[in-house]
C-alpha cells in the first residue's frame with residue numbers, strides 16, 4: 001500500500017483498482033486531495049523497454065507512423081502560430097510524425113527520444129532526433145512539446161526542471177496527456193474501458209487541476225488548458241454497447257452530432273485529452 005501522494009504528499013489516498021491491462025500485480029491508487037492517479041511502485045519497469053523499442057515491438061513502424069498522422073497533423077495545425085519561425089524540440093518524439101508536420105512551420109525542429117531502434121526510420125525521413133538531452137549541447141528552444149509522454153515518466157518533476165534549462169525565458173512548454181476525468185471513466189463508468197486504459201506504461205494519470213500543481217512545482221506557470229476529444233462519440237457508443245474500442249470504425253459518425261458532443265465534453269472537462277501550455281517562471 002502506498003502511503004502518500006507523490007505530487008501533493010497528502011496521505012489521503014485510496015486504492016482505485018487491482019491490476020492493469022498487462023500486469024495483474026500492479027495496483028492503481030488515487031489521491032483524494034489532488035486527484036492524481038498513480039501506479040504502485042512495486043513494479044519496476046525494464047530499463048531498456050523504451051530504448052530498445054519494446055513499446056511498439058508488436059507492430060510495424062511504418063503502420064504506426066501512418067496511424068498517428070491524424071494526431072500529428074491536428075497538433076501541428078493547432079499550434080502553427082506558436083511554431084512559426086521558432087526553434088522547436090519535441091521531447092519523446094516517438095515515430096517523429098510531429099517533426100514532419102511541425103517542420104512546415106518551425107524554423108528548426110528536432111526530437112529527443114530514448115528509442116534507438118528507430119534510428120533507421122529517423123534516417124529514412126531525414127529527422128534530427130537525439131536519444132538524450134545531453135546530446136543537444138548548448139542550445140535553447142522557443143517551444144518544447146511533449147505529446148503523450150509525461151504520463152510515462154517516473155520522476156516528472158525532474159524531467160520538467162531539466163527541460164526548463166533548454167527553454168528560452170519567453171519560451172513555451174506544450175504538453176498533451178490523457179485526461180483522467182475522461183467521460184468513459186467518470187460519466188459512463190465503463191468497466192471495460194477502465195480495464196483497458198490502465199496500463200503499466202502510464203505511471204500517472206493527470207487532470208486539469210493536478211497537472212497545474214506539477215508544473216508549478218517544476219518551475220512553470222500554466223497559461224492555458226485546452227480540452228480535446230480525440231475520439232468521436234461513436235467510440236463511446238462502442239465502449240458502452242460492445243464493451244470494446246473501435247466503435248469509431250464500426251459506427252457511422254454524424255459530424256454535427258459529434259461537434260455538439262465534443263462541446264459538451266469540453267464544458268464538462270471530461271474530454272479524453274488535455275493540452276496544456278505553460279511558461280517558465
Ligand SMILES: [Zn+2]
Nearest residue numbers: 005008031034
Ligand atoms: Zn495528491
